[in-house]
Structures are given as structure tokens and as C-alpha cells.
Amino acid sequence: xxxxxxxxxxxxxxxxxxxxxxxxxxxxxxxxxxxxxxxxxxxxxxxxxxxxxxxxxxxxxxxxxxxxxxxxxxxxxxxxxxxxxxxxxxxxxxxxxxxxxxxxxxxxxxxxxxxxxxxxxxxxxxxxxxxxxxxxxxxxxxxxxxxxxxxxxxxxxxxxxxxxxxxxxxxxxxxxxxxxxxxxxxxxxxxxxxxxxxxxxxxx
Numbered sequence: 001x002x003x004x005x006x007x008x009x010x011x012x013x014x015x016x017x018x019x020x021x022x023x024x025x026x027x028x029x030x031x032x033x034x035x036x037x038x039x040x041x042x043x044x045x046x047x048x049x050x051x052x053x054x055x056x057x058x059x060x061x062x063x064x065x066x067x068x069x070x071x072x073x074x075x076x077x078x079x080x081x082x083x084x085x086x087x088x089x090x091x092x093x094x095x096x097x098x099x100x101x102x103x104x105x106x107x108x109x110x111x112x113x114x115x116x117x118x119x120x121x122x123x124x125x126x127x128x129x130x131x132x133x134x135x136x137x138x139x140x141x142x143x144x145x146x147x148x149x150x151x152x153x154x155x156x157x158x159x160x161x162x163x164x165x166x167x168x169x170x171x172x173x174x175x176x177x178x179x180x181x182x183x184x185x186x187x188x189x190x191x192x193x194x195x196x197x198x199x200x201x202x203x204x
Contacts, residue, residue: 003149003172004197006099006125009034009043010190018087020080029055029076031104033087040093042084042111044104046190056103056130059160065117067140069110069133070165073103077110084111085118098124101190102156105129105148109168112144113137124169125149127190128157131165138166149203151175152187172203 017032030045030052047053058072088096096115100108105126112122126148133141146169150157153176157167174196175187196203 001097001123001125003125003147003193003203006097007127007190007194007197009041009099010045010101010127011194013043014041020083029080029107031100033084035091035093038094040088040091040096042096042098042108044098044100044107044111046100046102046104052103059163059165061134064110064113064137065140067113067133067137069113069137070106070130070160073107073110073132077107077114081111081114085115085120088120095121095123098122098126100125100129101127102188103130106132109133109137109141109146109148112146113141116141116144121145126169127193128154128188129167130156131158131160131167133166133168134164135166138168141168144169146170147172149174149193150178151192153178153182153184154187155183155185156188158183174201174203 014034017034031043034041055072060071061068062071062074098108106129108124108126112124115122124146151174
């Protein structure tokens with residue numbers, strides 16, 4: 001799946017989708033599942049509510065299998081893992097395509113990691129994620145197909161580095177040159193990358 005196709009799933013969900021946040025307990029983890037041809041699609045949304053921002057701030061590391069990742073994201077993903085796993089198995093699809101933006105982008109990596117232990121093939125496209133795990137998580141996800149994007153000097157993608165958090169997967173960078181000392185909240189909106197993709201840019 002191309003980056004442009006992935007963004008379309010965020011902006012324009014398929015006609016037949018199923019939310020996994022109907023239960024109020026899951027209100028901090030919004031998104032949907034859909035079946036397209038032989039692929040099971042899972043899309044995780046970015047931060048939309050006060051509860052979402054509380055989850056973002058709960059970054060104390062939590063153990064997940066043999067690695068440590070963002071505690072808030074791990075906790076909220078695990079609330080829906082069994083549901084997503086059941087839906088995938090009932091779908092008879094051959095693989096899972098994971099897509100997410102911002103907070104949802106970080107959660108895609110945790111989902112991919114959990115599905116790896118179920119022997120399920122996943123392909124992940126994560127737009128502008130927060131750094132999601134410690135070095136142990138980065139090492140543990142090396143065998144998993146994860147692509148993430150950064151734009152310019154997006155402050156969100158630079159957060160938590162001072163606490164030892166890392167990005168995981170292959171990076172594709174858009175926008176201006178990155179500088180370690182520069183931070184911009186204006187570089188975070190997904191529209192920045194969408195605009196470049198519409199102009200034919202492929203990132204670096």
C-alpha cells in the first residue's frame with residue numbers, strides 16, 4: 001500500500017467499517033476495521049479528546065512481552081487486542097494493514113508487535129508518531145514491516161527522546177531539513193504530508 005492510499009483510509013474510510021471504540025472504556029483508542037479484498041484494515045485515530053491527551057502523558061514504560069513501550073499506549077491497545085484478533089481470524093484475510101496518525105500511529109507499532117506473536121503478517125504505515133518504545137522495543141520490532149513518516153521539525157515526532165524513547169521501523173521524511181534544536185507544532189498536521197503526496201513528492 002502506498003502512503004497516498006493509506007492517507008485516504010484516514011480521510012475517507014470505506015463504506016463498510018466497524019468501530020472498535022463502542023465501549024466507553026475504549027474511548028481513548030478510536031479507530032475502525034474494514035475488509036478490502038483480501039486485506040484486513042485497521043486504522044487508529046490521532047488524539048481527539050482530553051482522555052487521549054492523558055494517555056499521551058502516561059509514558060512510563062510498560063513491559064510487553066520482552067520489550068518496554070509507552071505505558072499509556074500499551075494499556076489502551078491491550079483493551080482491544082482480543083477484539084481485533086478475533087475479527088481478523090473471522091475475516092479469513094491473509095494479512096493486516098495497519099494505518100495510524102499521531103497517537104494512533106504509535107499504537108500501530110504496538111499492534112504489529114502483538115500480532116507478530118500470533119504469527120500474523122502485518123504491514124504498518126504510521127504518520128507522525130510519537131516515539132513509542134525504549135531500545136528493547138526498537139530491537140524487538142526489527143523483523144516487522146513498519147514504515148513511519150516525519151515532516152519538517154514536527155515537535156510531536158521528537159517528544160520523549162530525552163527519556164530514551166525511540167522510533168521503530170523505516171523513516172520517510174517530508175518537508176524541510178530536520179534540525180535537532182528546532183521544534184514546530186505547525187509541522188504536525190497530516191495535511192502537510194497529504195499536500196506533498198498530491199504534488200508527487202515521495203519523501204526521503
